[in-house]
Amino acid sequence: MDLCQTRLQTTSALFVLCLVILFPRVGLSQEDATQALRKQLGEIQNQLKNALDRIDQLEKEKSSSSTRLGQVEKSVQAVQSAPSILNPAIGLVLDASFDHLGKAGSTFNFRTAELGLAASIDPYARMYSFITGSNNGVEVEEAAAITTSLPWNLTAKGGRFFADFGRFPKYHPHELPFVNQPLSIQRMVGGESQADGAEVNYLFPTPFFLRATFGGYNKIGADNEQVDNLTPRSGSRFTYLGRLNTYFDLTDNQSIELGTSLAYTPSVRLQGDASGGDRILGGVDLTYRYQPLASTVYQGFTWGSEFYNNSQRFPFDIEVPNEDDPSILETQTVGKRRRSYGGYSYAELKLNKNWATGFLFDYAPIVDNPSQRTLSYSPYVTWYLSEFNRLRFQYSYLKNNFSADKAEKGNQFFVQWTTVIGAHTHGFLTR
Amino acid sequence: MKMKLLRSKNWKVFFISLAMVWLQTGLVFAQQIRAVATWPALADITRQIGKELVNVESLASGVEDAHGVPVKPSFVPRLNRADVLILIGLNDEHSWLPALLEVANNSKILPGRPGYIDCSLGISVLEVPIRMDRAEGDLHPNGNPHYLLDPVRAKIVAQNIANGLTRNFPQHQQAFDKNLKAYVAELDNWIVRWEKAAAPLRGVKFVEYHPEWIYLADRFGMKLVGSVELKPGIEPTPNHIVELVQQIKQEKAQLLIYGAQNPRLPQQIASETGIKVVRLYSGGGSQSETDTYIKWIDYTVRTLLQSVS
Numbered sequence: 141m142d143l144c145q146t147r148l149q150t151t152s153a154l155f156v157l158c159l160v161i162l163f164p165r166v167g168l169s170q171e172d173a174t175q176a177l178r179k180q181l182g183e184i185q186n187q188l189k190n191a192l193d194r195i196d197q198l199e200k201e202k203s204s205s206s207t208r209l210g211q212v213e214k215s216v217q218a219v220q221s222a223p224s225i226l227n228p229a230i231g232l233v234l235d236a237s238f239d240h241l242g243k244a245g246s247t248f249n250f251r252t253a254e255l256g257l258a259a260s261i262d263p264y265a266r267m268y269s270f271i272t273g274s275n276n277g278v279e280v281e282e283a284a285a286i287t288t289s290l291p292w293n294l295t296a297k298g299g300r301f302f303a304d305f306g307r308f309p310k311y312h313p314h315e316l317p318f319v320n321q322p323l324s325i326q327r328m329v330g331g332e333s334q335a336d337g338a339e340v341n342y343l344f345p346t347p348f349f350l351r352a353t354f355g356g357y358n359k360i361g362a363d364n365e366q367v368d369n370l371t372p373r374s375g376s377r378f379t380y381l382g383r384l385n386t387y388f389d390l391t392d393n394q395s396i397e398l399g400t401s402l403a404y405t406p407s408v409r410l411q412g413d414a415s416g417g418d419r420i421l422g423g424v425d426l427t428y429r430y431q432p433l434a435s436t437v438y439q440g441f442t443w444g445s446e447f448y449n450n451s452q453r454f455p456f457d458i459e460v461p462n463e464d465d466p467s468i469l470e471t472q473t474v475g476k477r478r479r480s481y482g483g484y485s486y487a488e489l490k491l492n493k494n495w496a497t498g499f500l501f502d503y504a505p506i507v508d509n510p511s512q513r514t515l516s517y518s519p520y521v522t523w524y525l526s527e528f529n530r531l532r533f534q535y536s537y538l539k540n541n542f543s544a545d546k547a548e549k550g551n552q553f554f555v556q557w558t559t560v561i562g563a564h565t566h567g568f569l570t571r
Numbered sequence: 572m573k574m575k576l577l578r579s580k581n582w583k584v585f586f587i588s589l590a591m592v593w594l595q596t597g598l599v600f601a602q603q604i605r606a607v608a609t610w611p612a613l614a615d616i617t618r619q620i621g622k623e624l625v626n627v628e629s630l631a632s633g634v635e636d637a638h639g640v641p642v643k644p645s646f647v648p649r650l651n652r653a654d655v656l657i658l659i660g661l662n663d664e665h666s667w668l669p670a671l672l673e674v675a676n677n678s679k680i681l682p683g684r685p686g687y688i689d690c691s692l693g694i695s696v697l698e699v700p701i702r703m704d705r706a707e708g709d710l711h712p713n714g715n716p717h718y719l720l721d722p723v724r725a726k727i728v729a730q731n732i733a734n735g736l737t738r739n740f741p742q743h744q745q746a747f748d749k750n751l752k753a754y755v756a757e758l759d760n761w762i763v764r765w766e767k768a769a770a771p772l773r774g775v776k777f778v779e780y781h782p783e784w785i786y787l788a789d790r791f792g793m794k795l796v797g798s799v800e801l802k803p804g805i806e807p808t809p810n811h812i813v814e815l816v817q818q819i820k821q822e823k824a825q826l827l828i829y830g831a832q833n834p835r836l837p838q839q840i841a842s843e844t845g846i847k848v849v850r851l852y853s854g855g856g857s858q859s860e861t862d863t864y865i866k867w868i869d870y871t872v873r874t875l876l877q878s879v880s
Contacts, residue, residue, distance in 0.1 A: 190763060193763060193766070194759075194763075197723070197762075197766070288678060288681065289678040290676070293651065293676045294676070295674070295676055341674070343647065343648075343651055343674065343675075343676045345648075345651070345652075346648065347648060348645065348648065349644035349645055349647050349648055351644075351647075351674070385644075387643070387644035387645060388645070389643065389645045392632060395643065395645070397644065429641075431641050433632055433634050433635050433641075438636070438639060438833070439833075492833050493806055493832075493833070494806055526709070526804065526805050526806075527709060527804065528705060561705070565669070565670070567669075567670050567673050568642065568670040568671065568673045568674045
């Protein structure tokens with residue numbers, strides 16, 4: 141279009157030029173006409189040059205584009221013809237370590253191989269699953285469906301998944317910033333917050349992030365053996381969860397995240413305590429992050445802490461005098477409420493894209509005997525060879541105020557190697 | 572009794588305040604199209620196309636590593652309210668955006684929905700990997716996503732944004748078309764100007780830290796000699812640095828361009844080779860001189876010219 145216009149202008153200019161040459165005294169004075177013509181010619185020259193530049197540019201783009209489009213087309217065809225085109229995203233994580241457990245000795249520890257699968261189910265929901273194999277056998281750690289199109293800012297989730305309790309209880313151990321899950325989580329929550337049940341999340345329409353979770357489950361805790369997953373139960377034997385989570389940017393580089401969780405089981409009946417009673421497991425988590433965007437996002441500092449309290453009845457053996465003969469003492473099992481408090485705190489410094497170092501302090505009571513507890517101190521260093529290949533070195537010192545197993549006390553040393561192939565993500569909750 | 576009354580009053584005040592906050596957040600943005608762009612340059616182009624009809628926010632600030640934008644929960648409410656989401660695509664945002672969309676509870680802007688405006692549609696993509704294997708580094712299966720650095724390709728981006736806005740708000744098509752035409756004309760003028768000004772860059776050999784600069788190099792005729800990273804996203808080994816230093820000396824490379832990465836290695840290489848080190852961001856908007864797309868490209872071209880002069 142520009143080209144046609146330019147040509148027309150050129151022809152008109154030439155025509156005017158001819159007229160002026162042929163009829164020099166017609167119309168304008170010779171001097172004025174020459175100046176006007178010069179000006180017009182100058183403009184035309186500029187326009188012509190621009191148009192030619194543009195043509196060169198377009199031709200260059202066309203030739204390079206067609207070659208590249210050919211390559212892209214081939215690549216797309218190859219992908220589209222693959223028989224696995226509608227298969228879910230698949231990833232595998234290998235988490236292995238060498239553990240030196242003080243006086244208990246050392247071992248090569250095949251911690252887990254975790255197979256992850258994820259895909260959309262339909263326009264209304266998606267599904268994901270993590271299946272782990274370890275020395276304890278193969279287990280479906282998570283397999284859950286999540287809605288994607290519910291109105292009123294709601295999301296529903298059902299199946300087996302890590303309930304939204306606290307921060308690190310819903311992390312798969314290989315995703316933690318240190319080698320081992322804190323003992324306080326193991327003893328108080330029962331390991332990862334694995335739960336069979338259903339959960340609803342509500343995102344408040346506030347200018348800042350505020351999210352609530354409500355859930356109902358058979359139980360919470362992958363290693364929680366107080367309740368089993370298989371026996372049908374009345375409504376009072378389920379565990380109900382409420383959580384509120386918020387986040388604030390203090391500056392562009394600093395943020396704070398706060399969460400509070402409450403898992404309530406109206407009735408827990410442990411063997412030997414026929415009357416039973418409720419169980420209240422509460423938690424508060426606080427995370428401060430310094431991520432300097434202006435330099436490199438791979439540097440930064442994180443301080444994270446969680447505090448838990450557990451209140452429930454446990455059976456105890458007590459000695460009572462025999463009704464007939466009070467001089468004889470009989471053992472009787474009674475239920476008694478125990479309240480325990482524990483938690484961890486860690487600080488991590490990311491030095492660059494490859495290196496991070498941190499320190500974890502953990503206070504872990506034994507829930508049925510809170511006066512007994514383990515303190516642990518664990519400095520660690522992580523070397524990220526790449527995003528998918530990580531080595532971690534950790535020293536731990538465990539101090540108990542009771543007679544603990546050899547493997548759970550004294551000096552310990554770990555070298556952990558974690559690698560990932562394929563697609564792998566645990567999503568927003570484990571960000 | 573008084574206490575009870577007080578308590579009930581407190582609850583009433585609390586619920587009324589909550590309702591007001593709720594209503595307010597909905598009403599403030601009710602009149603304009605709420606757009607969220609992943610990068611400041613995209614936000615600016617959207618602003619040029621939508622003008623007063625659009626209220627656009629950028630998630631990233633422009634200084635971040637393209638693949639290391641933190642998953643900030645504060646992004647979630649913005650995505651939750653958005654009518655449209657404008658993104659680079661080609662897996663550029665794969666490490667952070669999907670996790671945010673997971674909790675944003677906004678089906679309008681999910682992939683494949685009308686509000687999901689992928690600006691890479693129709694872009695002639697460079698560096699499409701022939702072999703998809705992580706041994707080749709952190710690859711983008713559909714090609715290099717840093718196409719915004721080419722102002723000619725940015726015209727396609729503007730067209731994609733106009734198409735996306737029209738798809739969602741057809742009643743404003745005329746305004747979007749008019750603004751698009753004006754913006755493309757403005758870009759055309761700048762492109763001619765940049766091509767003239769960037770003549771000294773033609774043939775300049777350069778090294779990049781991460782594969783971010785190929786589109787700019789392609790446009791202005793610069794020649795890529797090597798990368799600081801061993802493979803895309805993989806930090807270099809000492810041997811790789813030794814080889815790169817030799818290569819820079821042999822090829823007489825003049826520039827080393829890096830962005831959000833740590834300056835330590837570029838400076839070390841510069842001290843060994845004398846190569847000029849330039850820090851430029853591939854996302855735009857990182858400073859006042861780069862807060863619009865045109866200012867960002869202009870700043871980039873000027874900085875490169877100053878470095879080779």
